[in-house]
Amino acid sequence: MPISNAAFVRSTIVLLVAGMLSLLGIVGTSLWLVNKVQTYFTGFIEVREARSTAADLLSTLKDAETGQRGFIITGENAFRTPYDNALRAVADREKAFLEKTRGFPQYAERTAKIEALVEQKLKELAETVDAVEAGRQADAINQVKTDRGRVLMDELRIELGAIMDDADRELRESVVDTLWSAGALQWTTVIGAVAIIGVLGGAAAVIAQYTRDIILARREVETLNATLEKRVDERTEELIRANQEVQRFAYIVTHDLRAPLVNIMGFTSELQASLASIQAYVLADGKTPSEGDILEARRAASEDLPEAIGFIRSSTKKMDGLINAILKISRDGRRELKIERVDLKALAENGAAAVGHQVGESDGEVTIADNLPTVISDRLSLEQVFGNLFDNAIKYQTPGRPLRVSVTARSLGRAGFVVEFTDNGRGIAPEDHERVFELFRRSGTQDKPGEGIGLAHVRSLMRNLGGDIVVRSELGQGTTFVLRLPPDLSKVVRSMQA
Numbered sequence: 001m002p003i004s005n006a007a008f009v010r011s012t013i014v015l016l017v018a019g020m021l022s023l024l025g026i027v028g029t030s031l032w033l034v035n036k037v038q039t040y041f042t043g044f045i046e047v048r049e050a051r052s053t054a055a056d057l058l059s060t061l062k063d064a065e066t067g068q069r070g071f072i073i074t075g076e077n078a079f080r081t082p083y084d085n086a087l088r089a090v091a092d093r094e095k096a097f098l099e100k101t102r103g104f105p106q107y108a109e110r111t112a113k114i115e116a117l118v119e120q121k122l123k124e125l126a127e128t129v130d131a132v133e134a135g136r137q138a139d140a141i142n143q144v145k146t147d148r149g150r151v152l153m154d155e156l157r158i159e160l161g162a163i164m165d166d167a168d169r170e171l172r173e174s175v176v177d178t179l180w181s182a183g184a185l186q187w188t189t190v191i192g193a194v195a196i197i198g199v200l201g202g203a204a205a206v207i208a209q210y211t212r213d214i215i216l217a218r219r220e221v222e223t224l225n226a227t228l229e230k231r232v233d234e235r236t237e238e239l240i241r242a243n244q245e246v247q248r249f250a251y252i253v254t255h256d257l258r259a260p261l262v263n264i265m266g267f268t269s270e271l272q273a274s275l276a277s278i279q280a281y282v283l284a285d286g287k288t289p290s291e292g293d294i295l296e297a298r299r300a301a302s303e304d305l306p307e308a309i310g311f312i313r314s315s316t317k318k319m320d321g322l323i324n325a326i327l328k329i330s331r332d333g334r335r336e337l338k339i340e341r342v343d344l345k346a347l348a349e350n351g352a353a354a355v356g357h358q359v360g361e362s363d364g365e366v367t368i369a370d371n372l373p374t375v376i377s378d379r380l381s382l383e384q385v386f387g388n389l390f391d392n393a394i395k396y397q398t399p400g401r402p403l404r405v406s407v408t409a410r411s412l413g414r415a416g417f418v419v420e421f422t423d424n425g426r427g428i429a430p431e432d433h434e435r436v437f438e439l440f441r442r443s444g445t446q447d448k449p450g451e452g453i454g455l456a457h458v459r460s461l462m463r464n465l466g467g468d469i470v471v472r473s474e475l476g477q478g479t480t481f482v483l484r485l486p487p488d489l490s491k492v493v494r495s496m497q498a
Contacts, residue, residue: 011202019196026192030185046103047174051167053097057114058160060086060093061121065153068125072132072140083129087122094118107163114159121152268312337378337464339490344382344419345372348407351386358394364403366390372409373417376488381461385469386421388454389481393423398476416467416486423480428473436471466492 067083070076098115101107128149131140345368352359352366359366390405397403404424411417428436437459455469462469466486473479486492 018202019200022192022195026188026195029188030192046100047167047170050097050100050104050107051164051171053093053100054160054163054167057090057093057097057118058156060089061118061153061156064090064125065121065149068129068149069144072128072137072144075132075137080129083125087125090118090122101163106166110159110163114156117152117156117159121149121156124149124152268308337489337493338380339376339493340379341374342377342379342382343372343374344409344417345370347379347382347386348372351383351390352405352407354387355390355394359403359405362397362401362403364397364405367404367406369406369408372407372419373411373487375417375485376490377465377485378489381465385458385461385483388458389421392454392481393421393425393479396423396425396479398424398426412484414487416484419483419485421481421483422478424478427475427477427479428471429475430473433471433473437469465489 064083064086067079067081067086070079071083073079094115098111101111124143128140128143131137131143348368352368356366393403393405401424406422407419408422409417409419437455459469462483462485466489467484469484470482471479472482
């Protein structure tokens with residue numbers, strides 16, 4: 001019997017409320033138990049560290065005493081070395097012990113006593129070792145026989161042992177509490193899962209009458225689940241790639257900005273040296289400058305100063321160009337995208353028209369396929385991408401060969417579209433296929449003006465649009481830039497914000 005809409009709504013509300021209450025109970029209980037586990041674990045670590053530092057301090061004192069006894073008995077440096085090593089380590093061990101036990105008020109009285117005992121023990125050790133070094137080995141042995149050192153060590157063992165025993169007890173209690181919390185969390189999860197499954201089962205029974213809608217929704221979910229792993233892998237690859245690009249960008253920027261600075265610093269020193277020669281001539285204080293001073297001043301004024309100023313000017317100009325390039329890419333990355341319908345065929349035709357006279361100078365030709373799609377994206381970014389690729393084709397055409405440029409496209413289904421810009425220019429060596437997309441990096445013969453930011457800018461724009469760009473090329477055979485674009489940038493933006 002079909003369920004009425006009112007009954008369906010009532011049943012859905014009841015199940016929804018039950019599910020929400022179950023979920024809130026599970027979440028609240030789980031958060032409380034997780035917090036308890038974290039508290040127990042933190043306490044466990046602190047107690048374990050306090051016990052470890054106590055054991056380390058006692059062990060180091062034993063090592064120092066062993067070295068002392070060996071040195072007193074034999075007088076040989078072979079036993080003195082372990083004593084010295086242990087003595088140097090005692091201060092660090094004691095400091096670590098005091099730091100780790102500071103958070104335990106119950107240890108305050110013992111730590112104060114241990115600190116005093118350590119001081120007395122170190123004094124006793126030092127007195128006997130100093131006596132041996134002064135040639136009073138018998139006095140040192142007699143002092144050891146007084147049992148003063150043994151008594152101090154026994155007291156240290158008792159006090160440090162008490163802390164270690166107490167720490168062991170707290171560790172055992174912490175383990176028991178942690179296991180209890182973990183078990184409670186496990187049962188909470190199981191009970192919650194059963195409750196949720198019960199709610200879902202009831203919901204499934206109520207919605208069973210709406211078979212058609214359920215089938216459609218299930219198919220959509222199956223499709224999403226089938227592509228979920230791929231989407232996660234793609235997002236992970238994008239994050240890794242972005243991190244690598246940030247590291248590579250930081251290296252390139254610091255390296256390329258440092259070079260002009262080094263030039264400026266070097267030629268500033270040269271300016272200072274040249275200024276000294278001129279000062280010797282100009283500020284002679286009434287004395288007749290020597291012929292050598294005059295020659296040095298003239299050479300500084302006519303050669304060294306102009307040369308240094310020229311290099312400083314060119315270096316600052318290069319730095320200004322590099323900084324402007326970085327700012328340009330940064331501004332484009334922060335610019336708010338204006339998402340609209342963009343006809344890629346019309347966009348390519350406009351780009352080809354803008355360089356038409358340059359193509360015509362070489363009797364060249366631009367061919368644009370009719371199947372270029374319409375996408376939902378940012379028009380300004382795509383105009384910059386297309387314009388840059390047309391400019392690259394013209395800049396790097398092979399002399400004496402008519403330029404041929406083609407723009408084609410193919411569909412990747414739900415994944416979007418691929419647009420290919422192909423030219424018959426001079427090509428790019430295989431080892432430079434990735435390098436050409438790096439900021440301030442260029443490939444091949446540097447016979448064309450440019451700072452090496454064009455393709456880096458293009459890749460930045462493409463990735464802002466949810467796509468990417470790669471290159472296929474062979475030297476002397478031409479180049480193909482492959483653009484991958486999503487069909488709807490708004491969906492990509494929503495996915496990234498989710």
